[in-house]
Amino acid sequence: MKKRKFLLFAVLMLALSMFLAACGGGNDEGGTDTDTDEKATDDTPKFMSILTGGTGGTYYPLGGAFAKIVTDGTSIDTTAETTGASAENMQSLKDNKAEIAFTQTDIASYASEGKLMFEGNAVDNIQAIGTLYPETIQIVTTEKTGIKSVEDLKGKKVSIGAPGSGTAANAEQILEVHGITLDDIQKQDLSFDESVSGIQDGNIDAAFVTAGTPTAAVEQLSATETVVIVPVEADKADALIEKYPYYTKDEVPSGTYKLGAAVPTVAVQAMLVVKSDLSEQVVYDVTKSIFENLDQVTHAKAKQISAEKALNGVGIDVHPGAQKYFDEKGITAE
Structure with missing residues (x-):
């Protein structure tokens, strides 16, 4: 009797083991498929x-x-x-x-x-x-401000670009080679569109714009104002490039923004x-x-x-x- 009970118990345990193994195998296989699906999702968003x-x-x-x-x-x-x-x-x-x-x-x-x-x-x-493409640093103002050189920006309300933009770094470096600090201007932190609106409204005098030319915001300004692009002359460009080698010499071409002649400046790359x-x-x-x-x-x-x-x-x-x-x-x- 004891032997028969033992055999019955063994058979039941064997059946239970096979059932659990089958369930475990199913879970493992299902897990592999899920991992594969997740990997495909990760690789191709x-x-x-x-x-x-x-x-x-x-x-x-x-x-x-x-x-x-x-x-x-x-x-x-x-x-x-x-x-x-x-x-x-x-x-x-x-x-x-x-x-x-x-x-x-x-x-x-x-x-x-x-x-x-x-x-x-x-x-x-x-x-x-x-x-x-080259991203041209454009120092934008209008004829009525009387600003003709970087040095003329001293004491003026000047937008150096949106907070966190590359334009702000460009502005500070260009001012630096001209012996000007941000303390020497009335610094404004405006986007291109805000800068143009500010110039049009007379709230600011000039703005740094680092972008491929022609830049839409500056084109819009040229429709209502005589745009002036302040030059970065060759000697200052050379000094800038020597200290910050990622700059290159560039120009804003004649005819852009209705300019009568090309204006020398510098650029980085987009x-x-x-x-x-x-x-x-x-x-x-x-x-x-x-x-x-x-x-x-x-x-x-x-x-x-x-x-x-x-x-x-x-x-x-x-x-x-x-x-x-x-x-x-x-x-x-x-």
Whole structure:
């Protein structure tokens, strides 16, 4: 009797073990499928944001065009967002608030190295897609202010750009090589649109605008006022470039804003950066979509953008996905 009970108990235990094993196997297999699904979701996001700048600058219209191109080319729903531009965009990527952003090359370098406005707060999760076009530093005023030189800005109400923008750093550095500090001007922290409104209303005298030319906000100003672009003369440009090598000499061409002659100034480069944790395939697709569909971008600045120049002056690491695209095209930095 005891033997029979023991055998019955053993059979029941064996059946229970097989049942539990089957359940465990099912859970393990289900867990593997879930992990795979999550991995696919992580590698290919359903939505992406491109951080741009103010509506009166160049980033915003270009960002809108790029967002449509990326959506069409990757099937990832991509939108452009207006922001305070370069420095704010770098912080937003660090805070995982977006995936792609416009910025200046100098600001991207400051962010990755933890310098200037990023001191003690380095952004370690960004990599480059590539550079786009020169971002011209335009010191904008009107004929009626009488301002003709950088030195004339002393004591005047001058907008140096939105808080957190790359324009503010450019303004401070340009003033510096002219022997002027922010204490020597009545500093205003305004977006491009706010700056233009301020000049039109007589509330400010001049504004720094770092953007591709022609810049929409300044074009609007030229419709009602005689615009003056204050020059950065060659000797001061040389001094600036010697101290801050990411600058290059540039000019605002004759005819822009109805100017009668070209005005010498300096520029940095606009660039696109991405979060470094985006997959190689996603960034490859984004890079290819943008550079192979520039004919769909109606903004005048698109004529200056090309894959062949995209690795020039990048200044930070290029994302492997973007690098794969450039390698396929045989493109290297000049």
